Amino acid sequence: MSEESENYYDGLPVGRLGIIPLESCTALGKKVNDYLVSWRRERGHKSTAILHEYQRDSFIIPSKVPRFGTGEAKGILGESVRGDDIYILVDICNYNMTYKLFGQESHMSPDDHFQDLKRIIAAVGGKARRINVIMPFLYESRQHKRSGRESLDCAIALQELVDMGVDNIITFDAHDPRVQNAIPLHGFETVQPAYQFIKNILRHGSDLQIDSDHLMVISPDEGGMKRAIYMANNLGVDMGMFYKRRDYSTIVDGRNPIVAHEFLGADVSGKDMIIIDDMISSGDSMIEVATLLKKRGARNLYLCSTFGLFTNGLEKFDCAYEQGLFTKVLTTNLVYQTPELLSKPWYVTCDLSKYIALLIDTLNHDSSISALLDPVERIQKVLNKFKNHEKI
Missing domain, CATH: 3.40.50.2020 (Rossmann fold)
Structure with missing residues (x-):
């Protein structure tokens, strides 16, 4: 239907x-x-x-x-x-x-x-x-x-x-x-928008293998664990998390600066990563997390964020892409997207x-609207299409 x-x-x-x-x-x-x-x-x-x-x-x-x-x-x-x-x-x-x-x-x-x-x-x-x-x-x-x-x-x-x-x-x-x-x-x-993210990742990741040995979902901070757990459970894979170690003795631009990102989770070596967060603001945290995962041997990285704000411009993402730190960035069309962003080879827009x-x-x-708020059936349907090599 x-x-x-x-x-x-x-x-x-x-x-x-x-x-x-x-x-x-x-x-x-x-x-x-x-x-x-x-x-x-x-x-x-x-x-x-x-x-x-x-x-x-x-x-x-x-x-x-x-x-x-x-x-x-x-x-x-x-x-x-x-x-x-x-x-x-x-x-x-x-x-x-x-x-x-x-x-x-x-x-x-x-x-x-x-x-x-x-x-x-x-x-x-x-x-x-x-x-x-x-x-x-x-x-x-x-x-x-x-x-x-x-x-x-x-x-x-x-x-x-x-x-x-x-x-x-x-x-x-x-x-x-x-x-x-x-x-x-x-x-x-x-x-x-978990369903839209999964659908677009599957469209652009034809070599993905949806199992715990080849794929992980990552939350870049402790605040986003719930959305990462939801996606990981729907995909049937493991979840990992970074937590931000902050310097509480200092305040920069109204908040405590991040000293380091510490990782909690299984071995990521050779696995594809889906990093999911609510927004990309400056992009510093997302790129740092991608860098740390690459150092640990991760394969393809898909950076998913509901709101792609890119408040500090796109140059750092261009540099990170050229360095091979990630495969694609996926954000929705729920907020304004610049023509420059839409033209980037590393960017995928998810139409909501x-x-x-x-x-x-x-x-x-x-x-x-309960069925629309919890799209489990639609996620499983698109996963079955992917596994059966059908058009998504």
């Missing part, structure tokens, strides 16, 4: 479907919309869901956030959303967008994107039947706990959204999912638009 047919439901939708991709998420929003339009058109007469405009040429509701010369702004919707089931998509990491501030060009920061999100919610004005926010990179998710006299930005942001009338918040690979405790009576889902469309279609029919 295809993913589209799995997503066919007989029940009535919550309301007329409306998607509002903010300018930061235009490309991803268009792909999501195309899937939804196609699926609902194919269902045709088979659908017993009788609702005005269940099928439309586009579910995208036009919106814009114009700015004044002072940098202030307002949210505007291009059509009525009364009674709609609204899904707002925002990429808070899209630094490629700019605006004029007193005549000077300023790049959009995560704070700017979050404010624009609130402006669009305010423009909805409580008229929608339900508001859902899809924010792949959770705003301020790295500031998720308090150490000393610090602000709890992520928790405050979540509370702000639900206070404005947001019913569900969907994010991907939250830095710490326990932040949902800030809004215990509202919907909060953190989605893992179909997955997001499935989540939206399922939620719009008020159905459970």
